[in-house]
Amino acid sequence: MLPIDDSPIVRDGKSLILAMDHGLEHGPVDFEEVPEKLDPSTVFETATHDAVTAMAVQKGIAEGYYPSYEDDVNLLAKLNGTSNMWMGEPDSAVNWSVDYAAEVGADAIGFTVYSGSNHEVEMFEEFRDVQEKAREYDLPVVMWSYPRGQGLKNDTKPGTISYATRIGLELGADIAKVKYPGDPEAMAHACKAAGDMNVVMSGGSKTSDYDFLSTVEAAVDAGAKGLAVGRNVWQREDPTRILDALEKVIYEEESAEAALES
Numbered sequence: 001m002l003p004i005d006d007s008p009i010v011r012d013g014k015s016l017i018l019a020m021d022h023g024l025e026h027g028p029v030d031f032e033e034v035p036e037k038l039d040p041s042t043v044f045e046t047a048t049h050d051a052v053t054a055m056a057v058q059k060g061i062a063e064g065y066y067p068s069y070e071d072d073v074n075l076l077a078k079l080n081g082t083s084n085m086w087m088g089e090p091d092s093a094v095n096w097s098v099d100y101a102a103e104v105g106a107d108a109i110g111f112t113v114y115s116g117s118n119h120e121v122e123m124f125e126e127f128r129d130v131q132e133k134a135r136e137y138d139l140p141v142v143m144w145s146y147p148r149g150q151g152l153k154n155d156t157k158p159g160t161i162s163y164a165t166r167i168g169l170e171l172g173a174d175i176a177k178v179k180y181p182g183d184p185e186a187m188a189h190a191c192k193a194a195g196d197m198n199v200v201m202s203g204g205s206k207t208s209d210y211d212f213l214s215t216v217e218a219a220v221d222a223g224a225k226g227l228a229v230g231r232n233v234w235q236r237e238d239p240t241r242i243l244d245a246l247e248k249v250i251y252e253e254e255s256a257e258a259a260l261e262s
């Protein structure tokens, strides 16, 4: 793994990645309650907050909008992604190359791996190519490590999440993004299973301020090095308020309650 602490996508050893690839992964349904967010510039504006260490987007959004924000936002190029209309075993098309992402100005690479899927072998091989090419550019690689497939009934079981972080370490990721396994002990084990590789928690669908922040607090206490989040930030009416609180919980290790009060 790279000495990730020197990377621009890490602040004080932690990361807050703002993801906005939902238009591809989920479709416009994620924007129904916040139609103004269909304009990607609005989310790039949010990503200029000091707490955000990178913004994860697909190729078209990077090409079209990143040039206006390259001085204020670090780009995490999410290379693969599939629409919600795909009904087969979990898989993800590789939509752009590391070379092209570097040309567009990427500071880091993001790649989904669905271990346990019938497409695991080809996804591991694609990850190999991406990881080795990223090394040539000194770009850290964030693995969206999502065990998923017909054989996996529960993708947030503690053992499954520890397996997911370990797969990130084994395959050469610099950061693995995983779902919260439900309790702090399980998260702590998942972080241990990752060795020295950073683990960040996945945001998930929107919950209340307190529920969301207290889960982030528990994950950070358990050893997670931050968060990769989409809907729980940009689906809120006031994303700046939640980012102010996340800054306190993640970097200053304040409690969720204290962060919300101040």
Ligand code: FBP
Pocket (backbone or CB within 6 Å): 019, 020, 021, 022, 025, 026, 056, 144, 202, 203, 204, 205, 228, 229, 230, 231, 232
């Ligand atoms: P959220 O915090 O909104 O869950 O976003 C993080 C993310 O990984 C996105 O990059 C991606 O679009 C989405 O989750 C995929 O979630 P899922 O595959 O669970 O539907």
